[in-house]
Amino acid sequence: MPLWVRRNMNNSHRKFLTTLAAMPVKEFKTHSQKVNPGDVFVCRQGLTWDSHLSAEDAxxxxxxxxxxxxxLDLSVPCIVTPSHSTSVSLINQYYAYPQDKIKHIGVTGTNGKTTVAYCLNQLLNLIGKSAYTGTLGSSFDNVYYPLDNTTPDAITLLNLFHAMEKSDVSHHVMEVSSHALSQDRVTHIDFDTVIITNIGSDHLDYHKHREDYIQAKLRLIDRLKPGGVAIVNLDDEQALSVIERCRSRCKVITFSCTDDQADLYVSQIHSTCSGSEFSLEYQGTEYQVVSKLPFRFNIENSLAVIASMLALGLVISEVLALFGDMQPAPGRSEVYPLSNGATAILDYAHNFDSLSNLYRNVREHNTGKVVTVIGVTGERLADAPEIGQLCFNQSDRLVLTTDNPLGVSQDALFDALTRHLPSETDQTVICIKDRSEGIKEAIADLRSGDVLLLCGKGHEKYQYISKNKNEADPYLGDMDALILAAEHMGLRLVSGKIETGEPADLMVK
Structure with a gap:
């Protein structure tokens, strides 16, 4: 324990650590339903639930x-702290600040967080031992840890950092959501590098105003270490705000597909649904780059990954040598040709910006019909009419289905999705609650040249029907549902690596 910590500890803090040291502590848990024998349960008075009421259950x-x-009157030792933040700080001391032994790269943005973080983690594991935390869960040392949120609470993160330290993890790439930044979930982390992919509009059900959402994203820059690096997308409309926040605070590396003054500038772009090729200009030299990530929007994600590797001290030749082996993240722009000449694309696109991007790229490359399967979560009820109208306008056939209603009636979600649609849509719009059946319906009339978009679920193999994210209902998953639907029609997937929901080669803990 650092000397300055010991000097500033009072007697109650020392007693806290002494009491913990006498316990057979396995992990610290904030949800009573996830407590296992040997865990310590940490209570908190939240906005909607006081978990002190769950202590007996734990x-x-x-x-x-x-x-x-x-x-609390309990049959096990109960340590009382003045606040939850104090509890977090003392647990951090108990673990001896494991996060300080790891280099952290934080990724935020409206779109692209998962692709950038997952792909960057892939490359870092080619040269050392790296960990990933985000929408796909947390993974390191070939072990997969499922998570409830893109960015977990501080105590869950401390458990993970402790395990990472024991596994000799050197780098950690994590997605940092606007919710997490607003709720101070990452205030105990000092980042070596932060990446701002873009800042559009999202989660206004929570942030209420777009400016609040923008300011939440910008708070990640405040978490940079002295001498840290910010990776900034000059093609994003909020780039000036991001760079202004970085001023005199950190080094900035910029990338762009339109501005040749960027540190990393791309031109001569050729993108398809199976990958892309482009010319990359860096420090006066031009490099030819081939990427396995499909579509033009993934070129920006690729640039963010390359810039991050440079920020960590690698030279451009080393980075590009590794880059060719990079695979797409599970459930993000996964492209599967079907044996009848149609194409199925699995993509996590679920907000207006990401869906608009996806449609723009798909329409650029296909000549047949576009059939979309999509739903909205209960948290996006307010966004549903706009999303429904976008998907209707961009699709030749639209199948609306279930996607984590979170306690909201599915009929209410269907009503919102169809609110701005014409009253007579014939057979172009159909509502099917069972998502697997919806995919089967969507694939039925596909012909050569058509594209089937399975949007919103990505890698997920569950449905949050109720508000309680600890009670997920099992779901087959879009990939397996697609395989079964194709077999039902006498079709098969003719190429592509089939992902079935979790990152490859990971064991579930």
Missing amino acids: VERGACGVIANRS
Whole structure:
């Protein structure tokens, strides 16, 4: 423990650590339903639930101790701290600040976070040992840890950092959501590099105003270490705001597909649904780059990955030598040709900006019909009419289905999705609650040259029907549903690596 910490600890803090040291602590848990024998349950007074009320349940599930912010009469030791933030700080001390032994790269943005973070982690694992945390869960050392949120709470992160330290992880790439930044979930992390992919509009159900959402994203820059590096997309409309926030605070590396003054500038772009080729200009030299990531919007994601590797001290020749082996993230622009000449694309696109991007690229490359399967989550009820109208305008046939209603009636979600659509849509729009059946319906009339878009679920193999994310309903997953639907029609997937929901070669813990 650092000397300055020991000097500033009071007697109650020392007693806290002494009490913990006497327990057979496995992990610290914030959800009583996830407590295993030997865990310590950490209580918190939240906005909608006071988890102090779950302490008895945690003890019954095997908690060896409880950390609370008020006295509780329990059969196991109960350590009382003045606030949840104090609890987090003391757990951090107990673990001896594991996050400080790792280089952290934080990725935020309206779109592209998962692709950038997952792909960057791939490359870092080719030269060392790296970990990933984000929408796909957390993974390192060939172990996969499922997560409830893109960016977990501070205590879950400390558990992960402790495990990473024991596994000798040197780098950690994490997606940082606007919710996490707004709720101070990452204030205990000092980032070596931050990446701002873009800032559009999203999560206005939570942030209420776009400016609040923008400011939440910009807070990631405030978490940079002295001498850290920010990776900025000059093609994003908020680039000036991002660079202004970085001023005199950190080094900036810029990338662009339109501005030749960027540090990394791309031209001569040739993108398809199976990958892309482009010329990259860096420090006065031009390089020819081939990427396995499909579509033009993934060129920006590729540039963010390359810039991040340069920020970590690699030279451009080393980076590009590694880059050719980079594979797309599960559920992100996964392209599967079908044996009848049609194409199926699995993509996590679920907000207006990402869907607009996807349609723009698909329309550029296909000559047949576009059939879309999509739903909206209960958290996006307010966005549903605009999303429904976009998908209707861009699709020849539209299948609306279930995607994590989170306690909202699916009929209400269908009503919102169709609110701005013509009253008579014949057979062009159909609502099917069972997503697997919806995919089967969507594939039925596909012909050569047509494209089937499976949007919103990506890698997910569950449905959050209720508000409680600890009670997920199992779902086959879009990939397996596609395979079964194709077999039902006498079709097969003729190429492409089939992903079935979790990152490859990972064991679930």
